[in-house]
Amino acid sequence: MGEDLTRSNLSFKTLSKYARRAVGTGSVRDLLSDYARAAVAATGALRGFVALAEFDAGGLVIVATAGADWTEEHRRNRLADRDGAGTITARVASTCRPVCVGDVTQAVAPDYRPFFPGVRSVLAVPIALDAEERVRGILNVESDHADAFTREHEAYVSVLAYSAALRLAAEDLRAREAALVQMGRELAVAPDISHLTRRVVEIAGDILRFEDCSLFLIDRTSRRLVLKATRGSLRDQVSSASYEVGEGLTGWVAEHGKSVRLGSPDEDPRHKGLYREITPVEAGAFLAVPIKSMDGVVGVLRVLRRNSTSPWFPNDFTEADEEVLATIASQVGAAIDNARLLDRVVQSERMAAWGEMSAMTSHQIGNRVFALKGALNELEYVVDVAGPPDAPLDALKRRDVAELLGEMRDGVARLEEMLGEFRDFVRAGALALAPVDAAEVVREVVADTFPRRDTMRLEVNLGDESLPVQADAVKLKRAFAELVENAVTMREAEGGTFTVTARRLTGEAAQQRGMALPAPVSGRGPAAGYAHVVFEDDGPGVAEENKERIFQPFVTSRSRGMGLGLAIVRGIIEAHHGAIAETGTPGKGARFEVFLPLTAENRGSPPGVGA
Amino acid sequence: MCRILIVDDDDSVRVALARRLQREGYDVDQAASESEGSRAIAGSDRGYDVVITDMSMDDSESGVRILEAAVARDVFTEVIVLTAYGNVANAVECMKRGAFDYVEKSLPGVDVFELLVLKVEQAAQRRRQALQTVRRLEQFPRTPPA
Incomplete structure (x- = not known):
């Protein structure tokens, strides 16, 4: 040998x-x-x-x-x-x-x-x-x-x-380990749960070769397992497809907190086949693991493989596959815990803001009521001094009474104004969205607010092209009108020039302006560019240290109102996924720049041009 | 005549309060901010008998600073602090620093103006008594230290 x-x-x-x-x-x-x-x-x-x-x-x-x-x-x-x-x-x-x-x-x-x-x-x-x-x-x-x-x-x-x-x-x-590490990293910084679940099914797909992967989470109110993310044919049913806990194989996993790994899911008595990523004929192997958080099972992660095309080449999930999927699920569980903790922190910050707000509001409303009570006190005095109830008021007293009533009417009107402002502030983010031409909104606002001000010169630069945005036209008008009123009421007495410009801006051009623009929402954002609306006056402007502060609630230089005006404007613009900033030169004039993401349509017109 | 200073950044509050106190025969001055109030106190040649100040103007400590300014100018000036309903913490702080009293602006079911008239009357009386006591002390023959 x-x-x-x-x-x-x-x-x-x-x-x-x-x-x-x-x-x-x-x-x-x-x-x-x-x-x-x-x-x-x-x-x-x-x-x-x-x-x-x-x-x-x-x-x-x-x-x-x-x-x-x-x-x-x-x-x-x-x-x-x-x-x-x-x-x-x-x-x-x-x-x-x-x-x-x-x-x-x-x-x-x-x-x-x-x-x-x-x-x-x-x-x-x-x-x-x-x-x-x-x-x-x-x-x-x-x-x-x-x-x-x-x-x-x-x-x-x-x-x-x-x-x-x-x-x-x-x-x-090595590849699995790298993918798991990457997933851990991504999950730790995922901005929200929906982004997180999407990345989970993507990364899981890279690690475990499979036909499809779906992630279900238990809805906290309905207690049903709701499809949150998937890679394939169930995409249209995200957020709508749901199982009762205990229903079908997926429901069983959620109920028992145990994994299921099967060669042919259709033969299992627990199988119901309510929502299928692939047809029963094609279904080769099924693997589902529970997602556990601090509060127990919060969801199910499941993957499927198609039948192997060669009869002798098995396509089952292995024990190692199950381990990997369980590892992914445990990371998802931890990430969900994190996200929910963060929610709680945000919630408590919001409560603190509400606390401050209610203190400010009660102070302001308290003052109004105090003044009203003062007028009432005086009215009683005037009427009392006039003599017995049926005695006629002399002309002098009549004038006092009329004056006091006027004062009270004004007081009540200011209370109503404050309530309106407060309501606008609280509901700035509740929008009824529809396709709107931002240029048209600017035109209407200017037409509504300007003819009455003949002391000020108005310059409007609007191109011919439309600026299509998804917006709540009423709220957007409210925001723009506030910006116009703001400039005009301050400058009315001495006069001056007010300029409004609206034009189209590409995403890159907008970024270059140094604005902290929000990330693109699907189908919108930088791809389509922004509607860029600028309101300028030649008044004293805003001091550098106040540029950010003026948008905070209860900050005002005016004696009337609650100082919510610009806070409402910012609230409305941000709810539209836009941005607003004051970019004027102190001493030379105020300049409010508004950016609103354009909708994708109308992309034919050349970007960056316009009026 | 008893001299009163009202410090409040809300015009309607000041106007209503001044009108009511003038009806009682007081000599009333007004200041529309913390700084205006401090200036009025420092600039007055014989000090105010009673100062009524809002607690929260520039910030939630404005009333405390008006109180300090008033007492620094004339230790016998009586200060009444106006607070928002339910905000007792700052009011207590003012009492510790020698305010005469505090009055909640919108106390439900109370005619706060009548209450304030009463408080101002009491404050003015306490000041008169304090000044009398000082005067009497001053009338004692000075004995050289042993």
Whole structure:
């Protein structure tokens, strides 16, 4: 036997060198090419190749070749795609044992067609860590001679294949680990739960090859499992598809807090098939794990695989797959806990703001009521001094009474004004959205507020093009009108110039203006650009230190009102996913810039131009 | 005549209060902000008998600073602090620093103007008594220290 080894280059020295390379840092492709060449060299074969399994499609793809006669066309061949169970590759893949055929013209099924004519001997060994594991691929050598391969050859090639399997397994684990780490990072900074769930199904897809992945969360009020994110055909039903807890396989997972891993979900008695990512005929394997948070099960993450196209190539989820999905689910659970804690923090900040607000409001309203009571007190006095109830009021008293009544009427009007302002502030974010032309809104506001002010000069720069936005026209008018009134009431006495400009601006141009513009909402945002509306006056302007402060509630330089005006404006603009800032030069005039994301339509007109 | 200063940044509050106190025969001055109030106190040649100040103007401590300014000018000036209904914390602070009393502006079911007239009367009386006491003390023959 020693002689055999020498003759056919079966050197164990080279074998151990190749085996060591499996844990090296070179690329997998290079390693597999080396192994194909080594197998060919060691066995004296004419050629050889490595093919790897595609788990989702169920085929084998050639990834490395060695020896004679290979062409690109040969390399593109997919193995075992539709082959019957009798072929060599099929036997290796299904039994996970090496197959050595001395003469393919005699021993193989009649439909066996080798890639190359004239092939006699074939040695094919599985690339797998053990016989239980799914076969990762095949290392194949062939020869024009009959009975070209011996048991020793088989042993040698098997070691190479095993080394390849080790490396592939390590790669898989590394990829999973990297993806899990990435997911952990992303989940920690996800801005909200819906963004988070979307990323979960995307990343999970990269780790576990599957047909579809769906994430359900238990709604806190209805206690139903509601579809929150998915990759495939159920997309239209996000937020509407739902299970009762306990209903179907997904409901069972939520109810029991345990995973379910099945080869054919349709055969399970718990299966209901209410919402299917793939047809029952196609459904190959089902895996669902509970998402647990501090409060118990909060949702279910489930993945599905299609039936393998090759009957002998199993497509079940493995225990390792289940572990990975459970890891993802636990990260999601932790992220949901985080998000809900954050919600609570935001909520308590909001409560604090409300506390401050109610203190300010009660002070303001208290003053109004105090003044009203003062007028009432005086009225009583005036009437009392006038004498008995049926005595007529003399002209002097009558004038006092009229004056006091006027004062009280004014007081009540101011209370109403404050209530209105307060209501506008609280409801600035509640919008009834419809397609609106922002330029038209500007035009209307100017027409409504300007004719009455003849002391001020008005300049309006509106282009011909429309500025289509999704907006609540009434609220938007309210915001623009406040900006006009603000400038005009302050400048009315001495006169001056007021300029309104509205135009289209690209996303980049808007960003360059240094505005903190909100991230694009789907279908809107920088892609379509912004409606840019500018209100300018030539008054004293806003001091640098007040530029941010003026938008805060209860800050006012006017004696009337509650100082909610600009806070309402900002509230309305931000509810439209827009932005507003005061960018004027102190001493030269105030300049309010408003940005509103345009809707995608009308993109034909050249961006960045306009009036 | 008893001199009163009203410090409040709300015009209608000042007007209503001044009118009521004038009806009682007081000599009433008004200041529309904390700084205006401080200036009025510092600039008055014989000090105010009673100062009525809103607690919260520039900020929630404005009333405390008016109180300090008034007492610094004339230690016997009586100060009445007006507060929002339910905001007792600041009022207590003022009492500790020697305010005569505090009155909640919108106390439900109370005619706050009659209440204030009463408080101002009491404050003016306490000031008169304090000044009399001082005068009497001053009339004692001065004995050289032993």
